Amino acid sequence: MQPRVKTWLFLMPAGLWFLTMLVLPLVVVFIFSFGERGAAGGYVPAFTLDQYANLPARWAAFRNTLTLAPIGTVVCLLIAYPLAYFLALRTTPKWRTLLLILVIVPFWTSILIRSYAWIFILGGRGLPTLISALGLGDVQLINTPFAVLVGIVYGYLPLMVFPIFVSLERLDKRLLEASSDLGCPPWRSFLNVTLPLSMPGVATGCMLVFILLMGEFLIPAILGGGKVFFVGNALVDLFLQSRNWAYGSAVAVTLVAIMLVTVTAYMRFTRRWAGGRDDVSLM
Amino acid sequence: MRIYALAVYAFLYFPIGVIALFSLNAGRHASQFQGFSTQWYGKALANPFVMDALKTSLTVALVSALLASLFGTMAALALQSVKGRTRVFFDALIYIAVMVPGIVIGIATLIALVTVFNWLNPILEIIWPIADQAPKLSMGFGSLIAAHGLFTMALVVIIVRARIAGMDRSLIEASADLYATPFGTFRQVTLPQIFPGILAGFLLSFTFSFDDFIIAFFVAGSETTLPIYVFSSIRRGVTPEINAIGTMVLGASLAILILAQTILQRGRKQAGGSAP
Numbered sequence: 409m410q411p412r413v414k415t416w417l418f419l420m421p422a423g424l425w426f427l428t429m430l431v432l433p434l435v436v437v438f439i440f441s442f443g444e445r446g447a448a449g450g451y452v453p454a455f456t457l458d459q460y461a462n463l464p465a466r467w468a469a470f471r472n473t474l475t476l477a478p479i480g481t482v483v484c485l486l487i488a489y490p491l492a493y494f495l496a497l498r499t500t501p502k503w504r505t506l507l508l509i510l511v512i513v514p515f516w517t518s519i520l521i522r523s524y525a526w527i528f529i530l531g532g533r534g535l536p537t538l539i540s541a542l543g544l545g546d547v548q549l550i551n552t553p554f555a556v557l558v559g560i561v562y563g564y565l566p567l568m569v570f571p572i573f574v575s576l577e578r579l580d581k582r583l584l585e586a587s588s589d590l591g592c593p594p595w596r597s598f599l600n601v602t603l604p605l606s607m608p609g610v611a612t613g614c615m616l617v618f619i620l621l622m623g624e625f626l627i628p629a630i631l632g633g634g635k636v637f638f639v640g641n642a643l644v645d646l647f648l649q650s651r652n653w654a655y656g657s658a659v660a661v662t663l664v665a666i667m668l669v670t671v672t673a674y675m676r677f678t679r680r681w682a683g684g685r686d687d688v689s690l691m
Numbered sequence: 692m693r694i695y696a697l698a699v700y701a702f703l704y705f706p707i708g709v710i711a712l713f714s715l716n717a718g719r720h721a722s723q724f725q726g727f728s729t730q731w732y733g734k735a736l737a738n739p740f741v742m743d744a745l746k747t748s749l750t751v752a753l754v755s756a757l758l759a760s761l762f763g764t765m766a767a768l769a770l771q772s773v774k775g776r777t778r779v780f781f782d783a784l785i786y787i788a789v790m791v792p793g794i795v796i797g798i799a800t801l802i803a804l805v806t807v808f809n810w811l812n813p814i815l816e817i818i819w820p821i822a823d824q825a826p827k828l829s830m831g832f833g834s835l836i837a838a839h840g841l842f843t844m845a846l847v848v849i850i851v852r853a854r855i856a857g858m859d860r861s862l863i864e865a866s867a868d869l870y871a872t873p874f875g876t877f878r879q880v881t882l883p884q885i886f887p888g889i890l891a892g893f894l895l896s897f898t899f900s901f902d903d904f905i906i907a908f909f910v911a912g913s914e915t916t917l918p919i920y921v922f923s924s925i926r927r928g929v930t931p932e933i934n935a936i937g938t939m940v941l942g943a944s945l946a947i948l949i950l951a952q953t954i955l956q957r958g959r960k961q962a963g964g965s966a967p
Contacts, residue, residue: 411772418769419781421762422844426784429841433799434791440802451802487699494696507696509952514703516895517944518902520918521937524925525706528713531929565703623792625905630925640794640905647798647909657802660795671790 441657449651459658466659469642472628474666476553476638477621480560481568481614487561488568488613493602495569496576508573515566523559523630530555530631551633559627564620568613575609576602608678615674619667639663707941714934731935741936744920748901751832751916755839756896762840763847764889768881770848771855788845797909800838804830804910830912838910839903843896847889850955854888887954894951898944 444454463470495507514522528534530549540546549555579602587597625640632641639659646656714732718725735741770781808828819825858881866876904918911919917940924933 415769415772418765419773419777422766422848423781423784425762425837425840425844426788429800429837430784430788430791430796433796433803434787436803436806437795437799451806490692490695491699494692498692505956509949509956510700511703513945513948513952514707516898516902516948517941518904518918518937520902520904520921521710521941522706524921524929524933524937525710527925527929528709529706562702562706565699619790620792623794625794626922640792643794643798644908647801653802656798660798664791664795667790667792 437657437660440653441661443654443657445652445654449653451653454654459655460662462655463658463662466639466642469637469639470662472553472636473622473624473638473640476556476560476636477618477624480557480564480621481618483557483561484565484568484617485610485614488565489572489606489610492569492572492576492609496573496579508570511566511569513566515564519563520626520630522563523627526550526555526559526562526631530558550631551635553632553636555631556628556636559631560621560624563627564617567616567620571612571616572606572609575606575612579605611674611678615671618670622663622667622670710934710941711938714931714938716931716934718931731931732939735932735935735939738932740915740920741917741932744915744917747832747835747914748917751835751839751907752897752900755836755843755900756893758836759840759843759847759896760889760893763844763892764851764885766844767848767851767855770852785845785848788841789849793842793903793905794909796838796841797906800834800906801830801909804834830910831914834910834912835907835914835916838906839896839900842906843892843899846895846899847892850892850895851885851888854885858884887957891951891955894947894954898947898951902940902944 440451441459442455442457444452444456444458446452491511495504495511499507527550530536532550534549536547536549583601583605584597587601588594592600623640624638625644628636628638628641629644643656643659643663646652646659713724715727715729716724717728717730766781770778773781808830812825812827815828816825862880862884863876866880871879902918903916904922907916907919908922917936921933921936921940924930
């Protein structure tokens with residue numbers, strides 16, 4: 409067999425799979441977003457911008473997503489950075505691998521069940537009981553933005569730690585020695601050497617977490633109790649309950665468009681750090 | 692610093708511990724602990740709905756992970772010798788498959804497949820040789836496997852390509868110098884080197900598919916996977932039975948993941964790389 413033919417044969421199954429299960433569906437969503445809703449739900453072909461004009465009807469979902477996603481990203485960053493720093497610069501190599509695995513592994517386990525666990529902790533007989541037993545008054549934690557935020561940080565923290573860890577571990581330790589030899593106190597070495605050199609990892613982590621949060625459904629559904637809902641919850645409602653495919657498609661296209669703008673901004677941002685590597689994989 | 696790290700690890704693992712603890716609750720109220728018992732594990736495993744959902748989840752995860760590992764590895768190998776437009780095109784597809792949120796993949800697959808099926812079903816009815824016995828295409832096992840296979844195939848391509856990039860090329864040249872056939876070189880030199888990547892890719896694909904809720908929620912049709920069962924049960928209220936199922940699911944995926952990580956780490960050490 410000719411090498412060229414063999415290459416094509418090897419690429420074909422994956423290529424066809426990507427075309428039918430990724431390209432075709434995304435094109436369909438794009439086309440449907442310009443259509444109209446059928447009388448019994450579903451889709452009627454048309455070319456209209458009505459669905460996009462109607463987007464403000466779901467403004468609350470966009471507002472919640474666009475406030476809680478950035479806040480969640482920043483909180484993740486603030487908690488993850490010191491941990492990544494500790495793992496990269498303050499542990500022995502033997503422990504480092506084990507501790508790193510322990511951070512990454514929860515991310516790959518069921519987010520459904522891990523979010524569900526917080527119903528116990530934040531629900532009626534969990535933390536609120538403890539807080540009122542301490543005489544600090546009655547508080548409602550579950551079904552509040554706070555509960556959703558806790559779920560977000562809990563769910564996405566590993567994804568933030570890993571890229572920051574990688575950029576800190578690659579950092580040339582001699583630079584820190586040089587900085588201290590030249591009389592810099594540790595905090596100034598950190599601000600002038602460590603922090604700037606870890607920025608590519610910070611940017612990658614923030615982008616990954618932010619993007620995944622934009623499409624989040626489960627955490628608000630489980631911990632927000634219908635009061636705190638994201639665009640994802642609106643999409644489930646539009647496609648599985650009211651079966652308004654055209655409008656739902658417009659919401660989905662808008663969501664992806666917001667994400668594309670974010671990714672483009674990220675690419676611009678990271679390119680400024682010359683030599684900054686953005687090939688940080690998730691495993 | 693060390694105390695801080697400990698606190699973060701406690702934050703990461705405390706909720707898992709809470710679920711495991713409450714799954715051993717003897718009482719029937721989920722949030723009130725009344726002594727130890729393993730009865731809920733027995734009840735969960737005897738529940739036919741749970742077992743059906745488990746069977747569906749395992750079948751879908753196994754088939755989609757196998758297909759993803761096979762086709763993903765083939766694509767990763769072929770992409771070595773591809774340059775130019777095809778390469779850019781494939782890279783873009785993989786990037787999109789990983790980046791587009793699961794929920795968008797889910798709805799897009801749902802409406803695309805339902806629309807295609809609505810076209811194809813009348814045609815099938817006409818061309819089918821036996822009247823009134825034409826198969827009706829609908830959402831179910833097929834759409835679940837196809838949708839899960841998409842993301843996991845992209846994952847396998849990424850992992851296996853990373854292994855190929857870290858491979859010792861001089862061994863392939865040596866093998867060719869020693870008159871090995873291309874297939875012999877592949878079987879005895881390339882495959883053993885990239886195998887940890889394929890295995891890790893398979894295990895990750897399996898856990899992804901097994902744990903996925905959001906894509907399955909849209910494309911499962913009349914099938915129920917385990918995460919869909921758990922989600923609808925949570926909506927009806929927390930029960931010790933769900934805690935038992937959750938503990939088993941978390942335990943199983945933790946075991947598989949630690950295995951996958953160990954394989955990947957060991958593979959890296961053999962490849963001589965130090966970066967994770």
